[in-house]
Structures are given as structure tokens and as C-alpha cells.
């Protein structure tokens with residue numbers, strides 16, 4: 001079984017930061033339809049801080065990479081997505097513990113506890129048209145392969161289009177949130193695409 005070390009996690013989050021930077025305008029455009037048009041800017045700021053911190057003081061375990069990144073997101077992103085993604089990464093990092101190398105199965109298990117923590121913090125469930133609609137399926141897909149995790153996240157993000165938002169700002173729109181893709185589910189798909197790319201590189 002292949003194992004992944006600290007450097008892999010750093011490369012993942014650095015690739016995620018690049019993807020968020022590249023797609024920031026699209027994320028903001030999605031958020032302008034059913035939110036307040038800041039999702040791209042929020043994540044761009046947060047992930048720029050993450051990659052800067054990881055480059056400056058590289059943590060020494062995979063778990064510490066994720067907890068450090070999560071802390072950065074919480075402290076630099078003002079919107080709802082900061083604490084939510086921050087909690088995802090922090091809880092996932094804690095679940096990985098002090099291991100120097102982790103398997104894909106361990107990463108999937110750890111991410112599953114991170115996703116549960118996001119649901120607990122924000123009170124959202126599958127089908128509420130949030131990032132959880134991409135994150136949940138992505139983690140299940142990841143148990144099979146990095147590519148399956150990526151595909152499931154993308155499908156999950158697309159599947160938010162016909163849903164009515166029940167959490168977050170988009171829920172204020174009620175029925176008018178139907179017909180738009182959720183910004184947070186879309187950024188979650190970017191994270192799992194970056195993970196697959198990092199694994200394939």
C-alpha cells in the first residue's frame with residue numbers, strides 16, 4: 001500500500017491554493033447569484049495565507065500540515081467558509097495524529113471525521129445545498145481512489161444546482177436558490193481535483 005508523507009500534504013494544499021486563485025472569479029460569480037459575491041475572494045485570501053505559512057514554517061507531520069492550514073483559514077477568512085473549511089482541515093489533521101506517513105484509507109477516514117465536524121458546526125446535512133454535498137461523496141469516493149474522490153466531488157457540486165438551499169446565506173433566497181450551483185460545493189470540488197492531481201504528479 002502506498003503511503004503519503006508531509007511533503008505530499010504540503011503539495012496538495014499548495015495546488016489547492018493555486019486552483020482557488022485561478023478559479024476565484026468563477027467562485028465569486030456563483031456566490032453573486034445566491035450569496036454576497038465574496039466566496040472567491042474569501043478563499044483566495046485564506047489559501048494564500050495557507051501556502052505562505054506552509055512554505056515559511058513547514059510542519060513535520062501530515063496531520064500538522066492540515067491543522068496548521070485549518071488554523072490559517074479560520075484566522076484569515078471572514079465568511080462562513082473560513083471556519084467551515086478551517087474545521088474540516090483541523091479535524092482531519094487531528095484525526096491523522098502524529099503518523100509520519102499515511103495511507104489513502106487513513107486520509108479518507110480522517111477526512112470523514114472532518115466532514116462530520118463541518119456538519120456539526122454548521123448544522124447542515126446532505127441535500128442542504130452546501131459544501132457538504134461535494135465533501136461527503138468525495139470522501140466516499142476517495143476510499144476507492146483519488147480519481148473517484150475527484151469525480152464524486154464534481155458530481156456532488158453539479159447535483160447542487162436543482163437543490164433549494166437550507167443553510168447559509170443562499171437559504172435566505174428560498175425557492176430562488178434553485179437552479180444555481182453552490183459556491184462552496186464548487187470550491188470543495190477544486191480541493192479534491194487538486195488532491196487527485198497531486199497524487200498523479
Ligand code: ADP
Nearest residue numbers: 039042079080081122124130131167168183184
Ligand atoms: P459567506 O456566505 O459568509 O459570504 P462564503 O461565501 O465564503 O461565506 O461561503 C459560502 C459557502 O459556504 C456556501 O456556498 C456553502 O457551501 C457554505 N456554507 C454556508 N453555510 C454553511 C453551513 N451551515 N454548512 C455547510 N456549508 C455552509
Ligand code: MG
Nearest residue numbers: 035036038039
Ligand atoms: Mg459569500
Ligand code: MG
Nearest residue numbers: 036038079080
Ligand atoms: Mg460573505
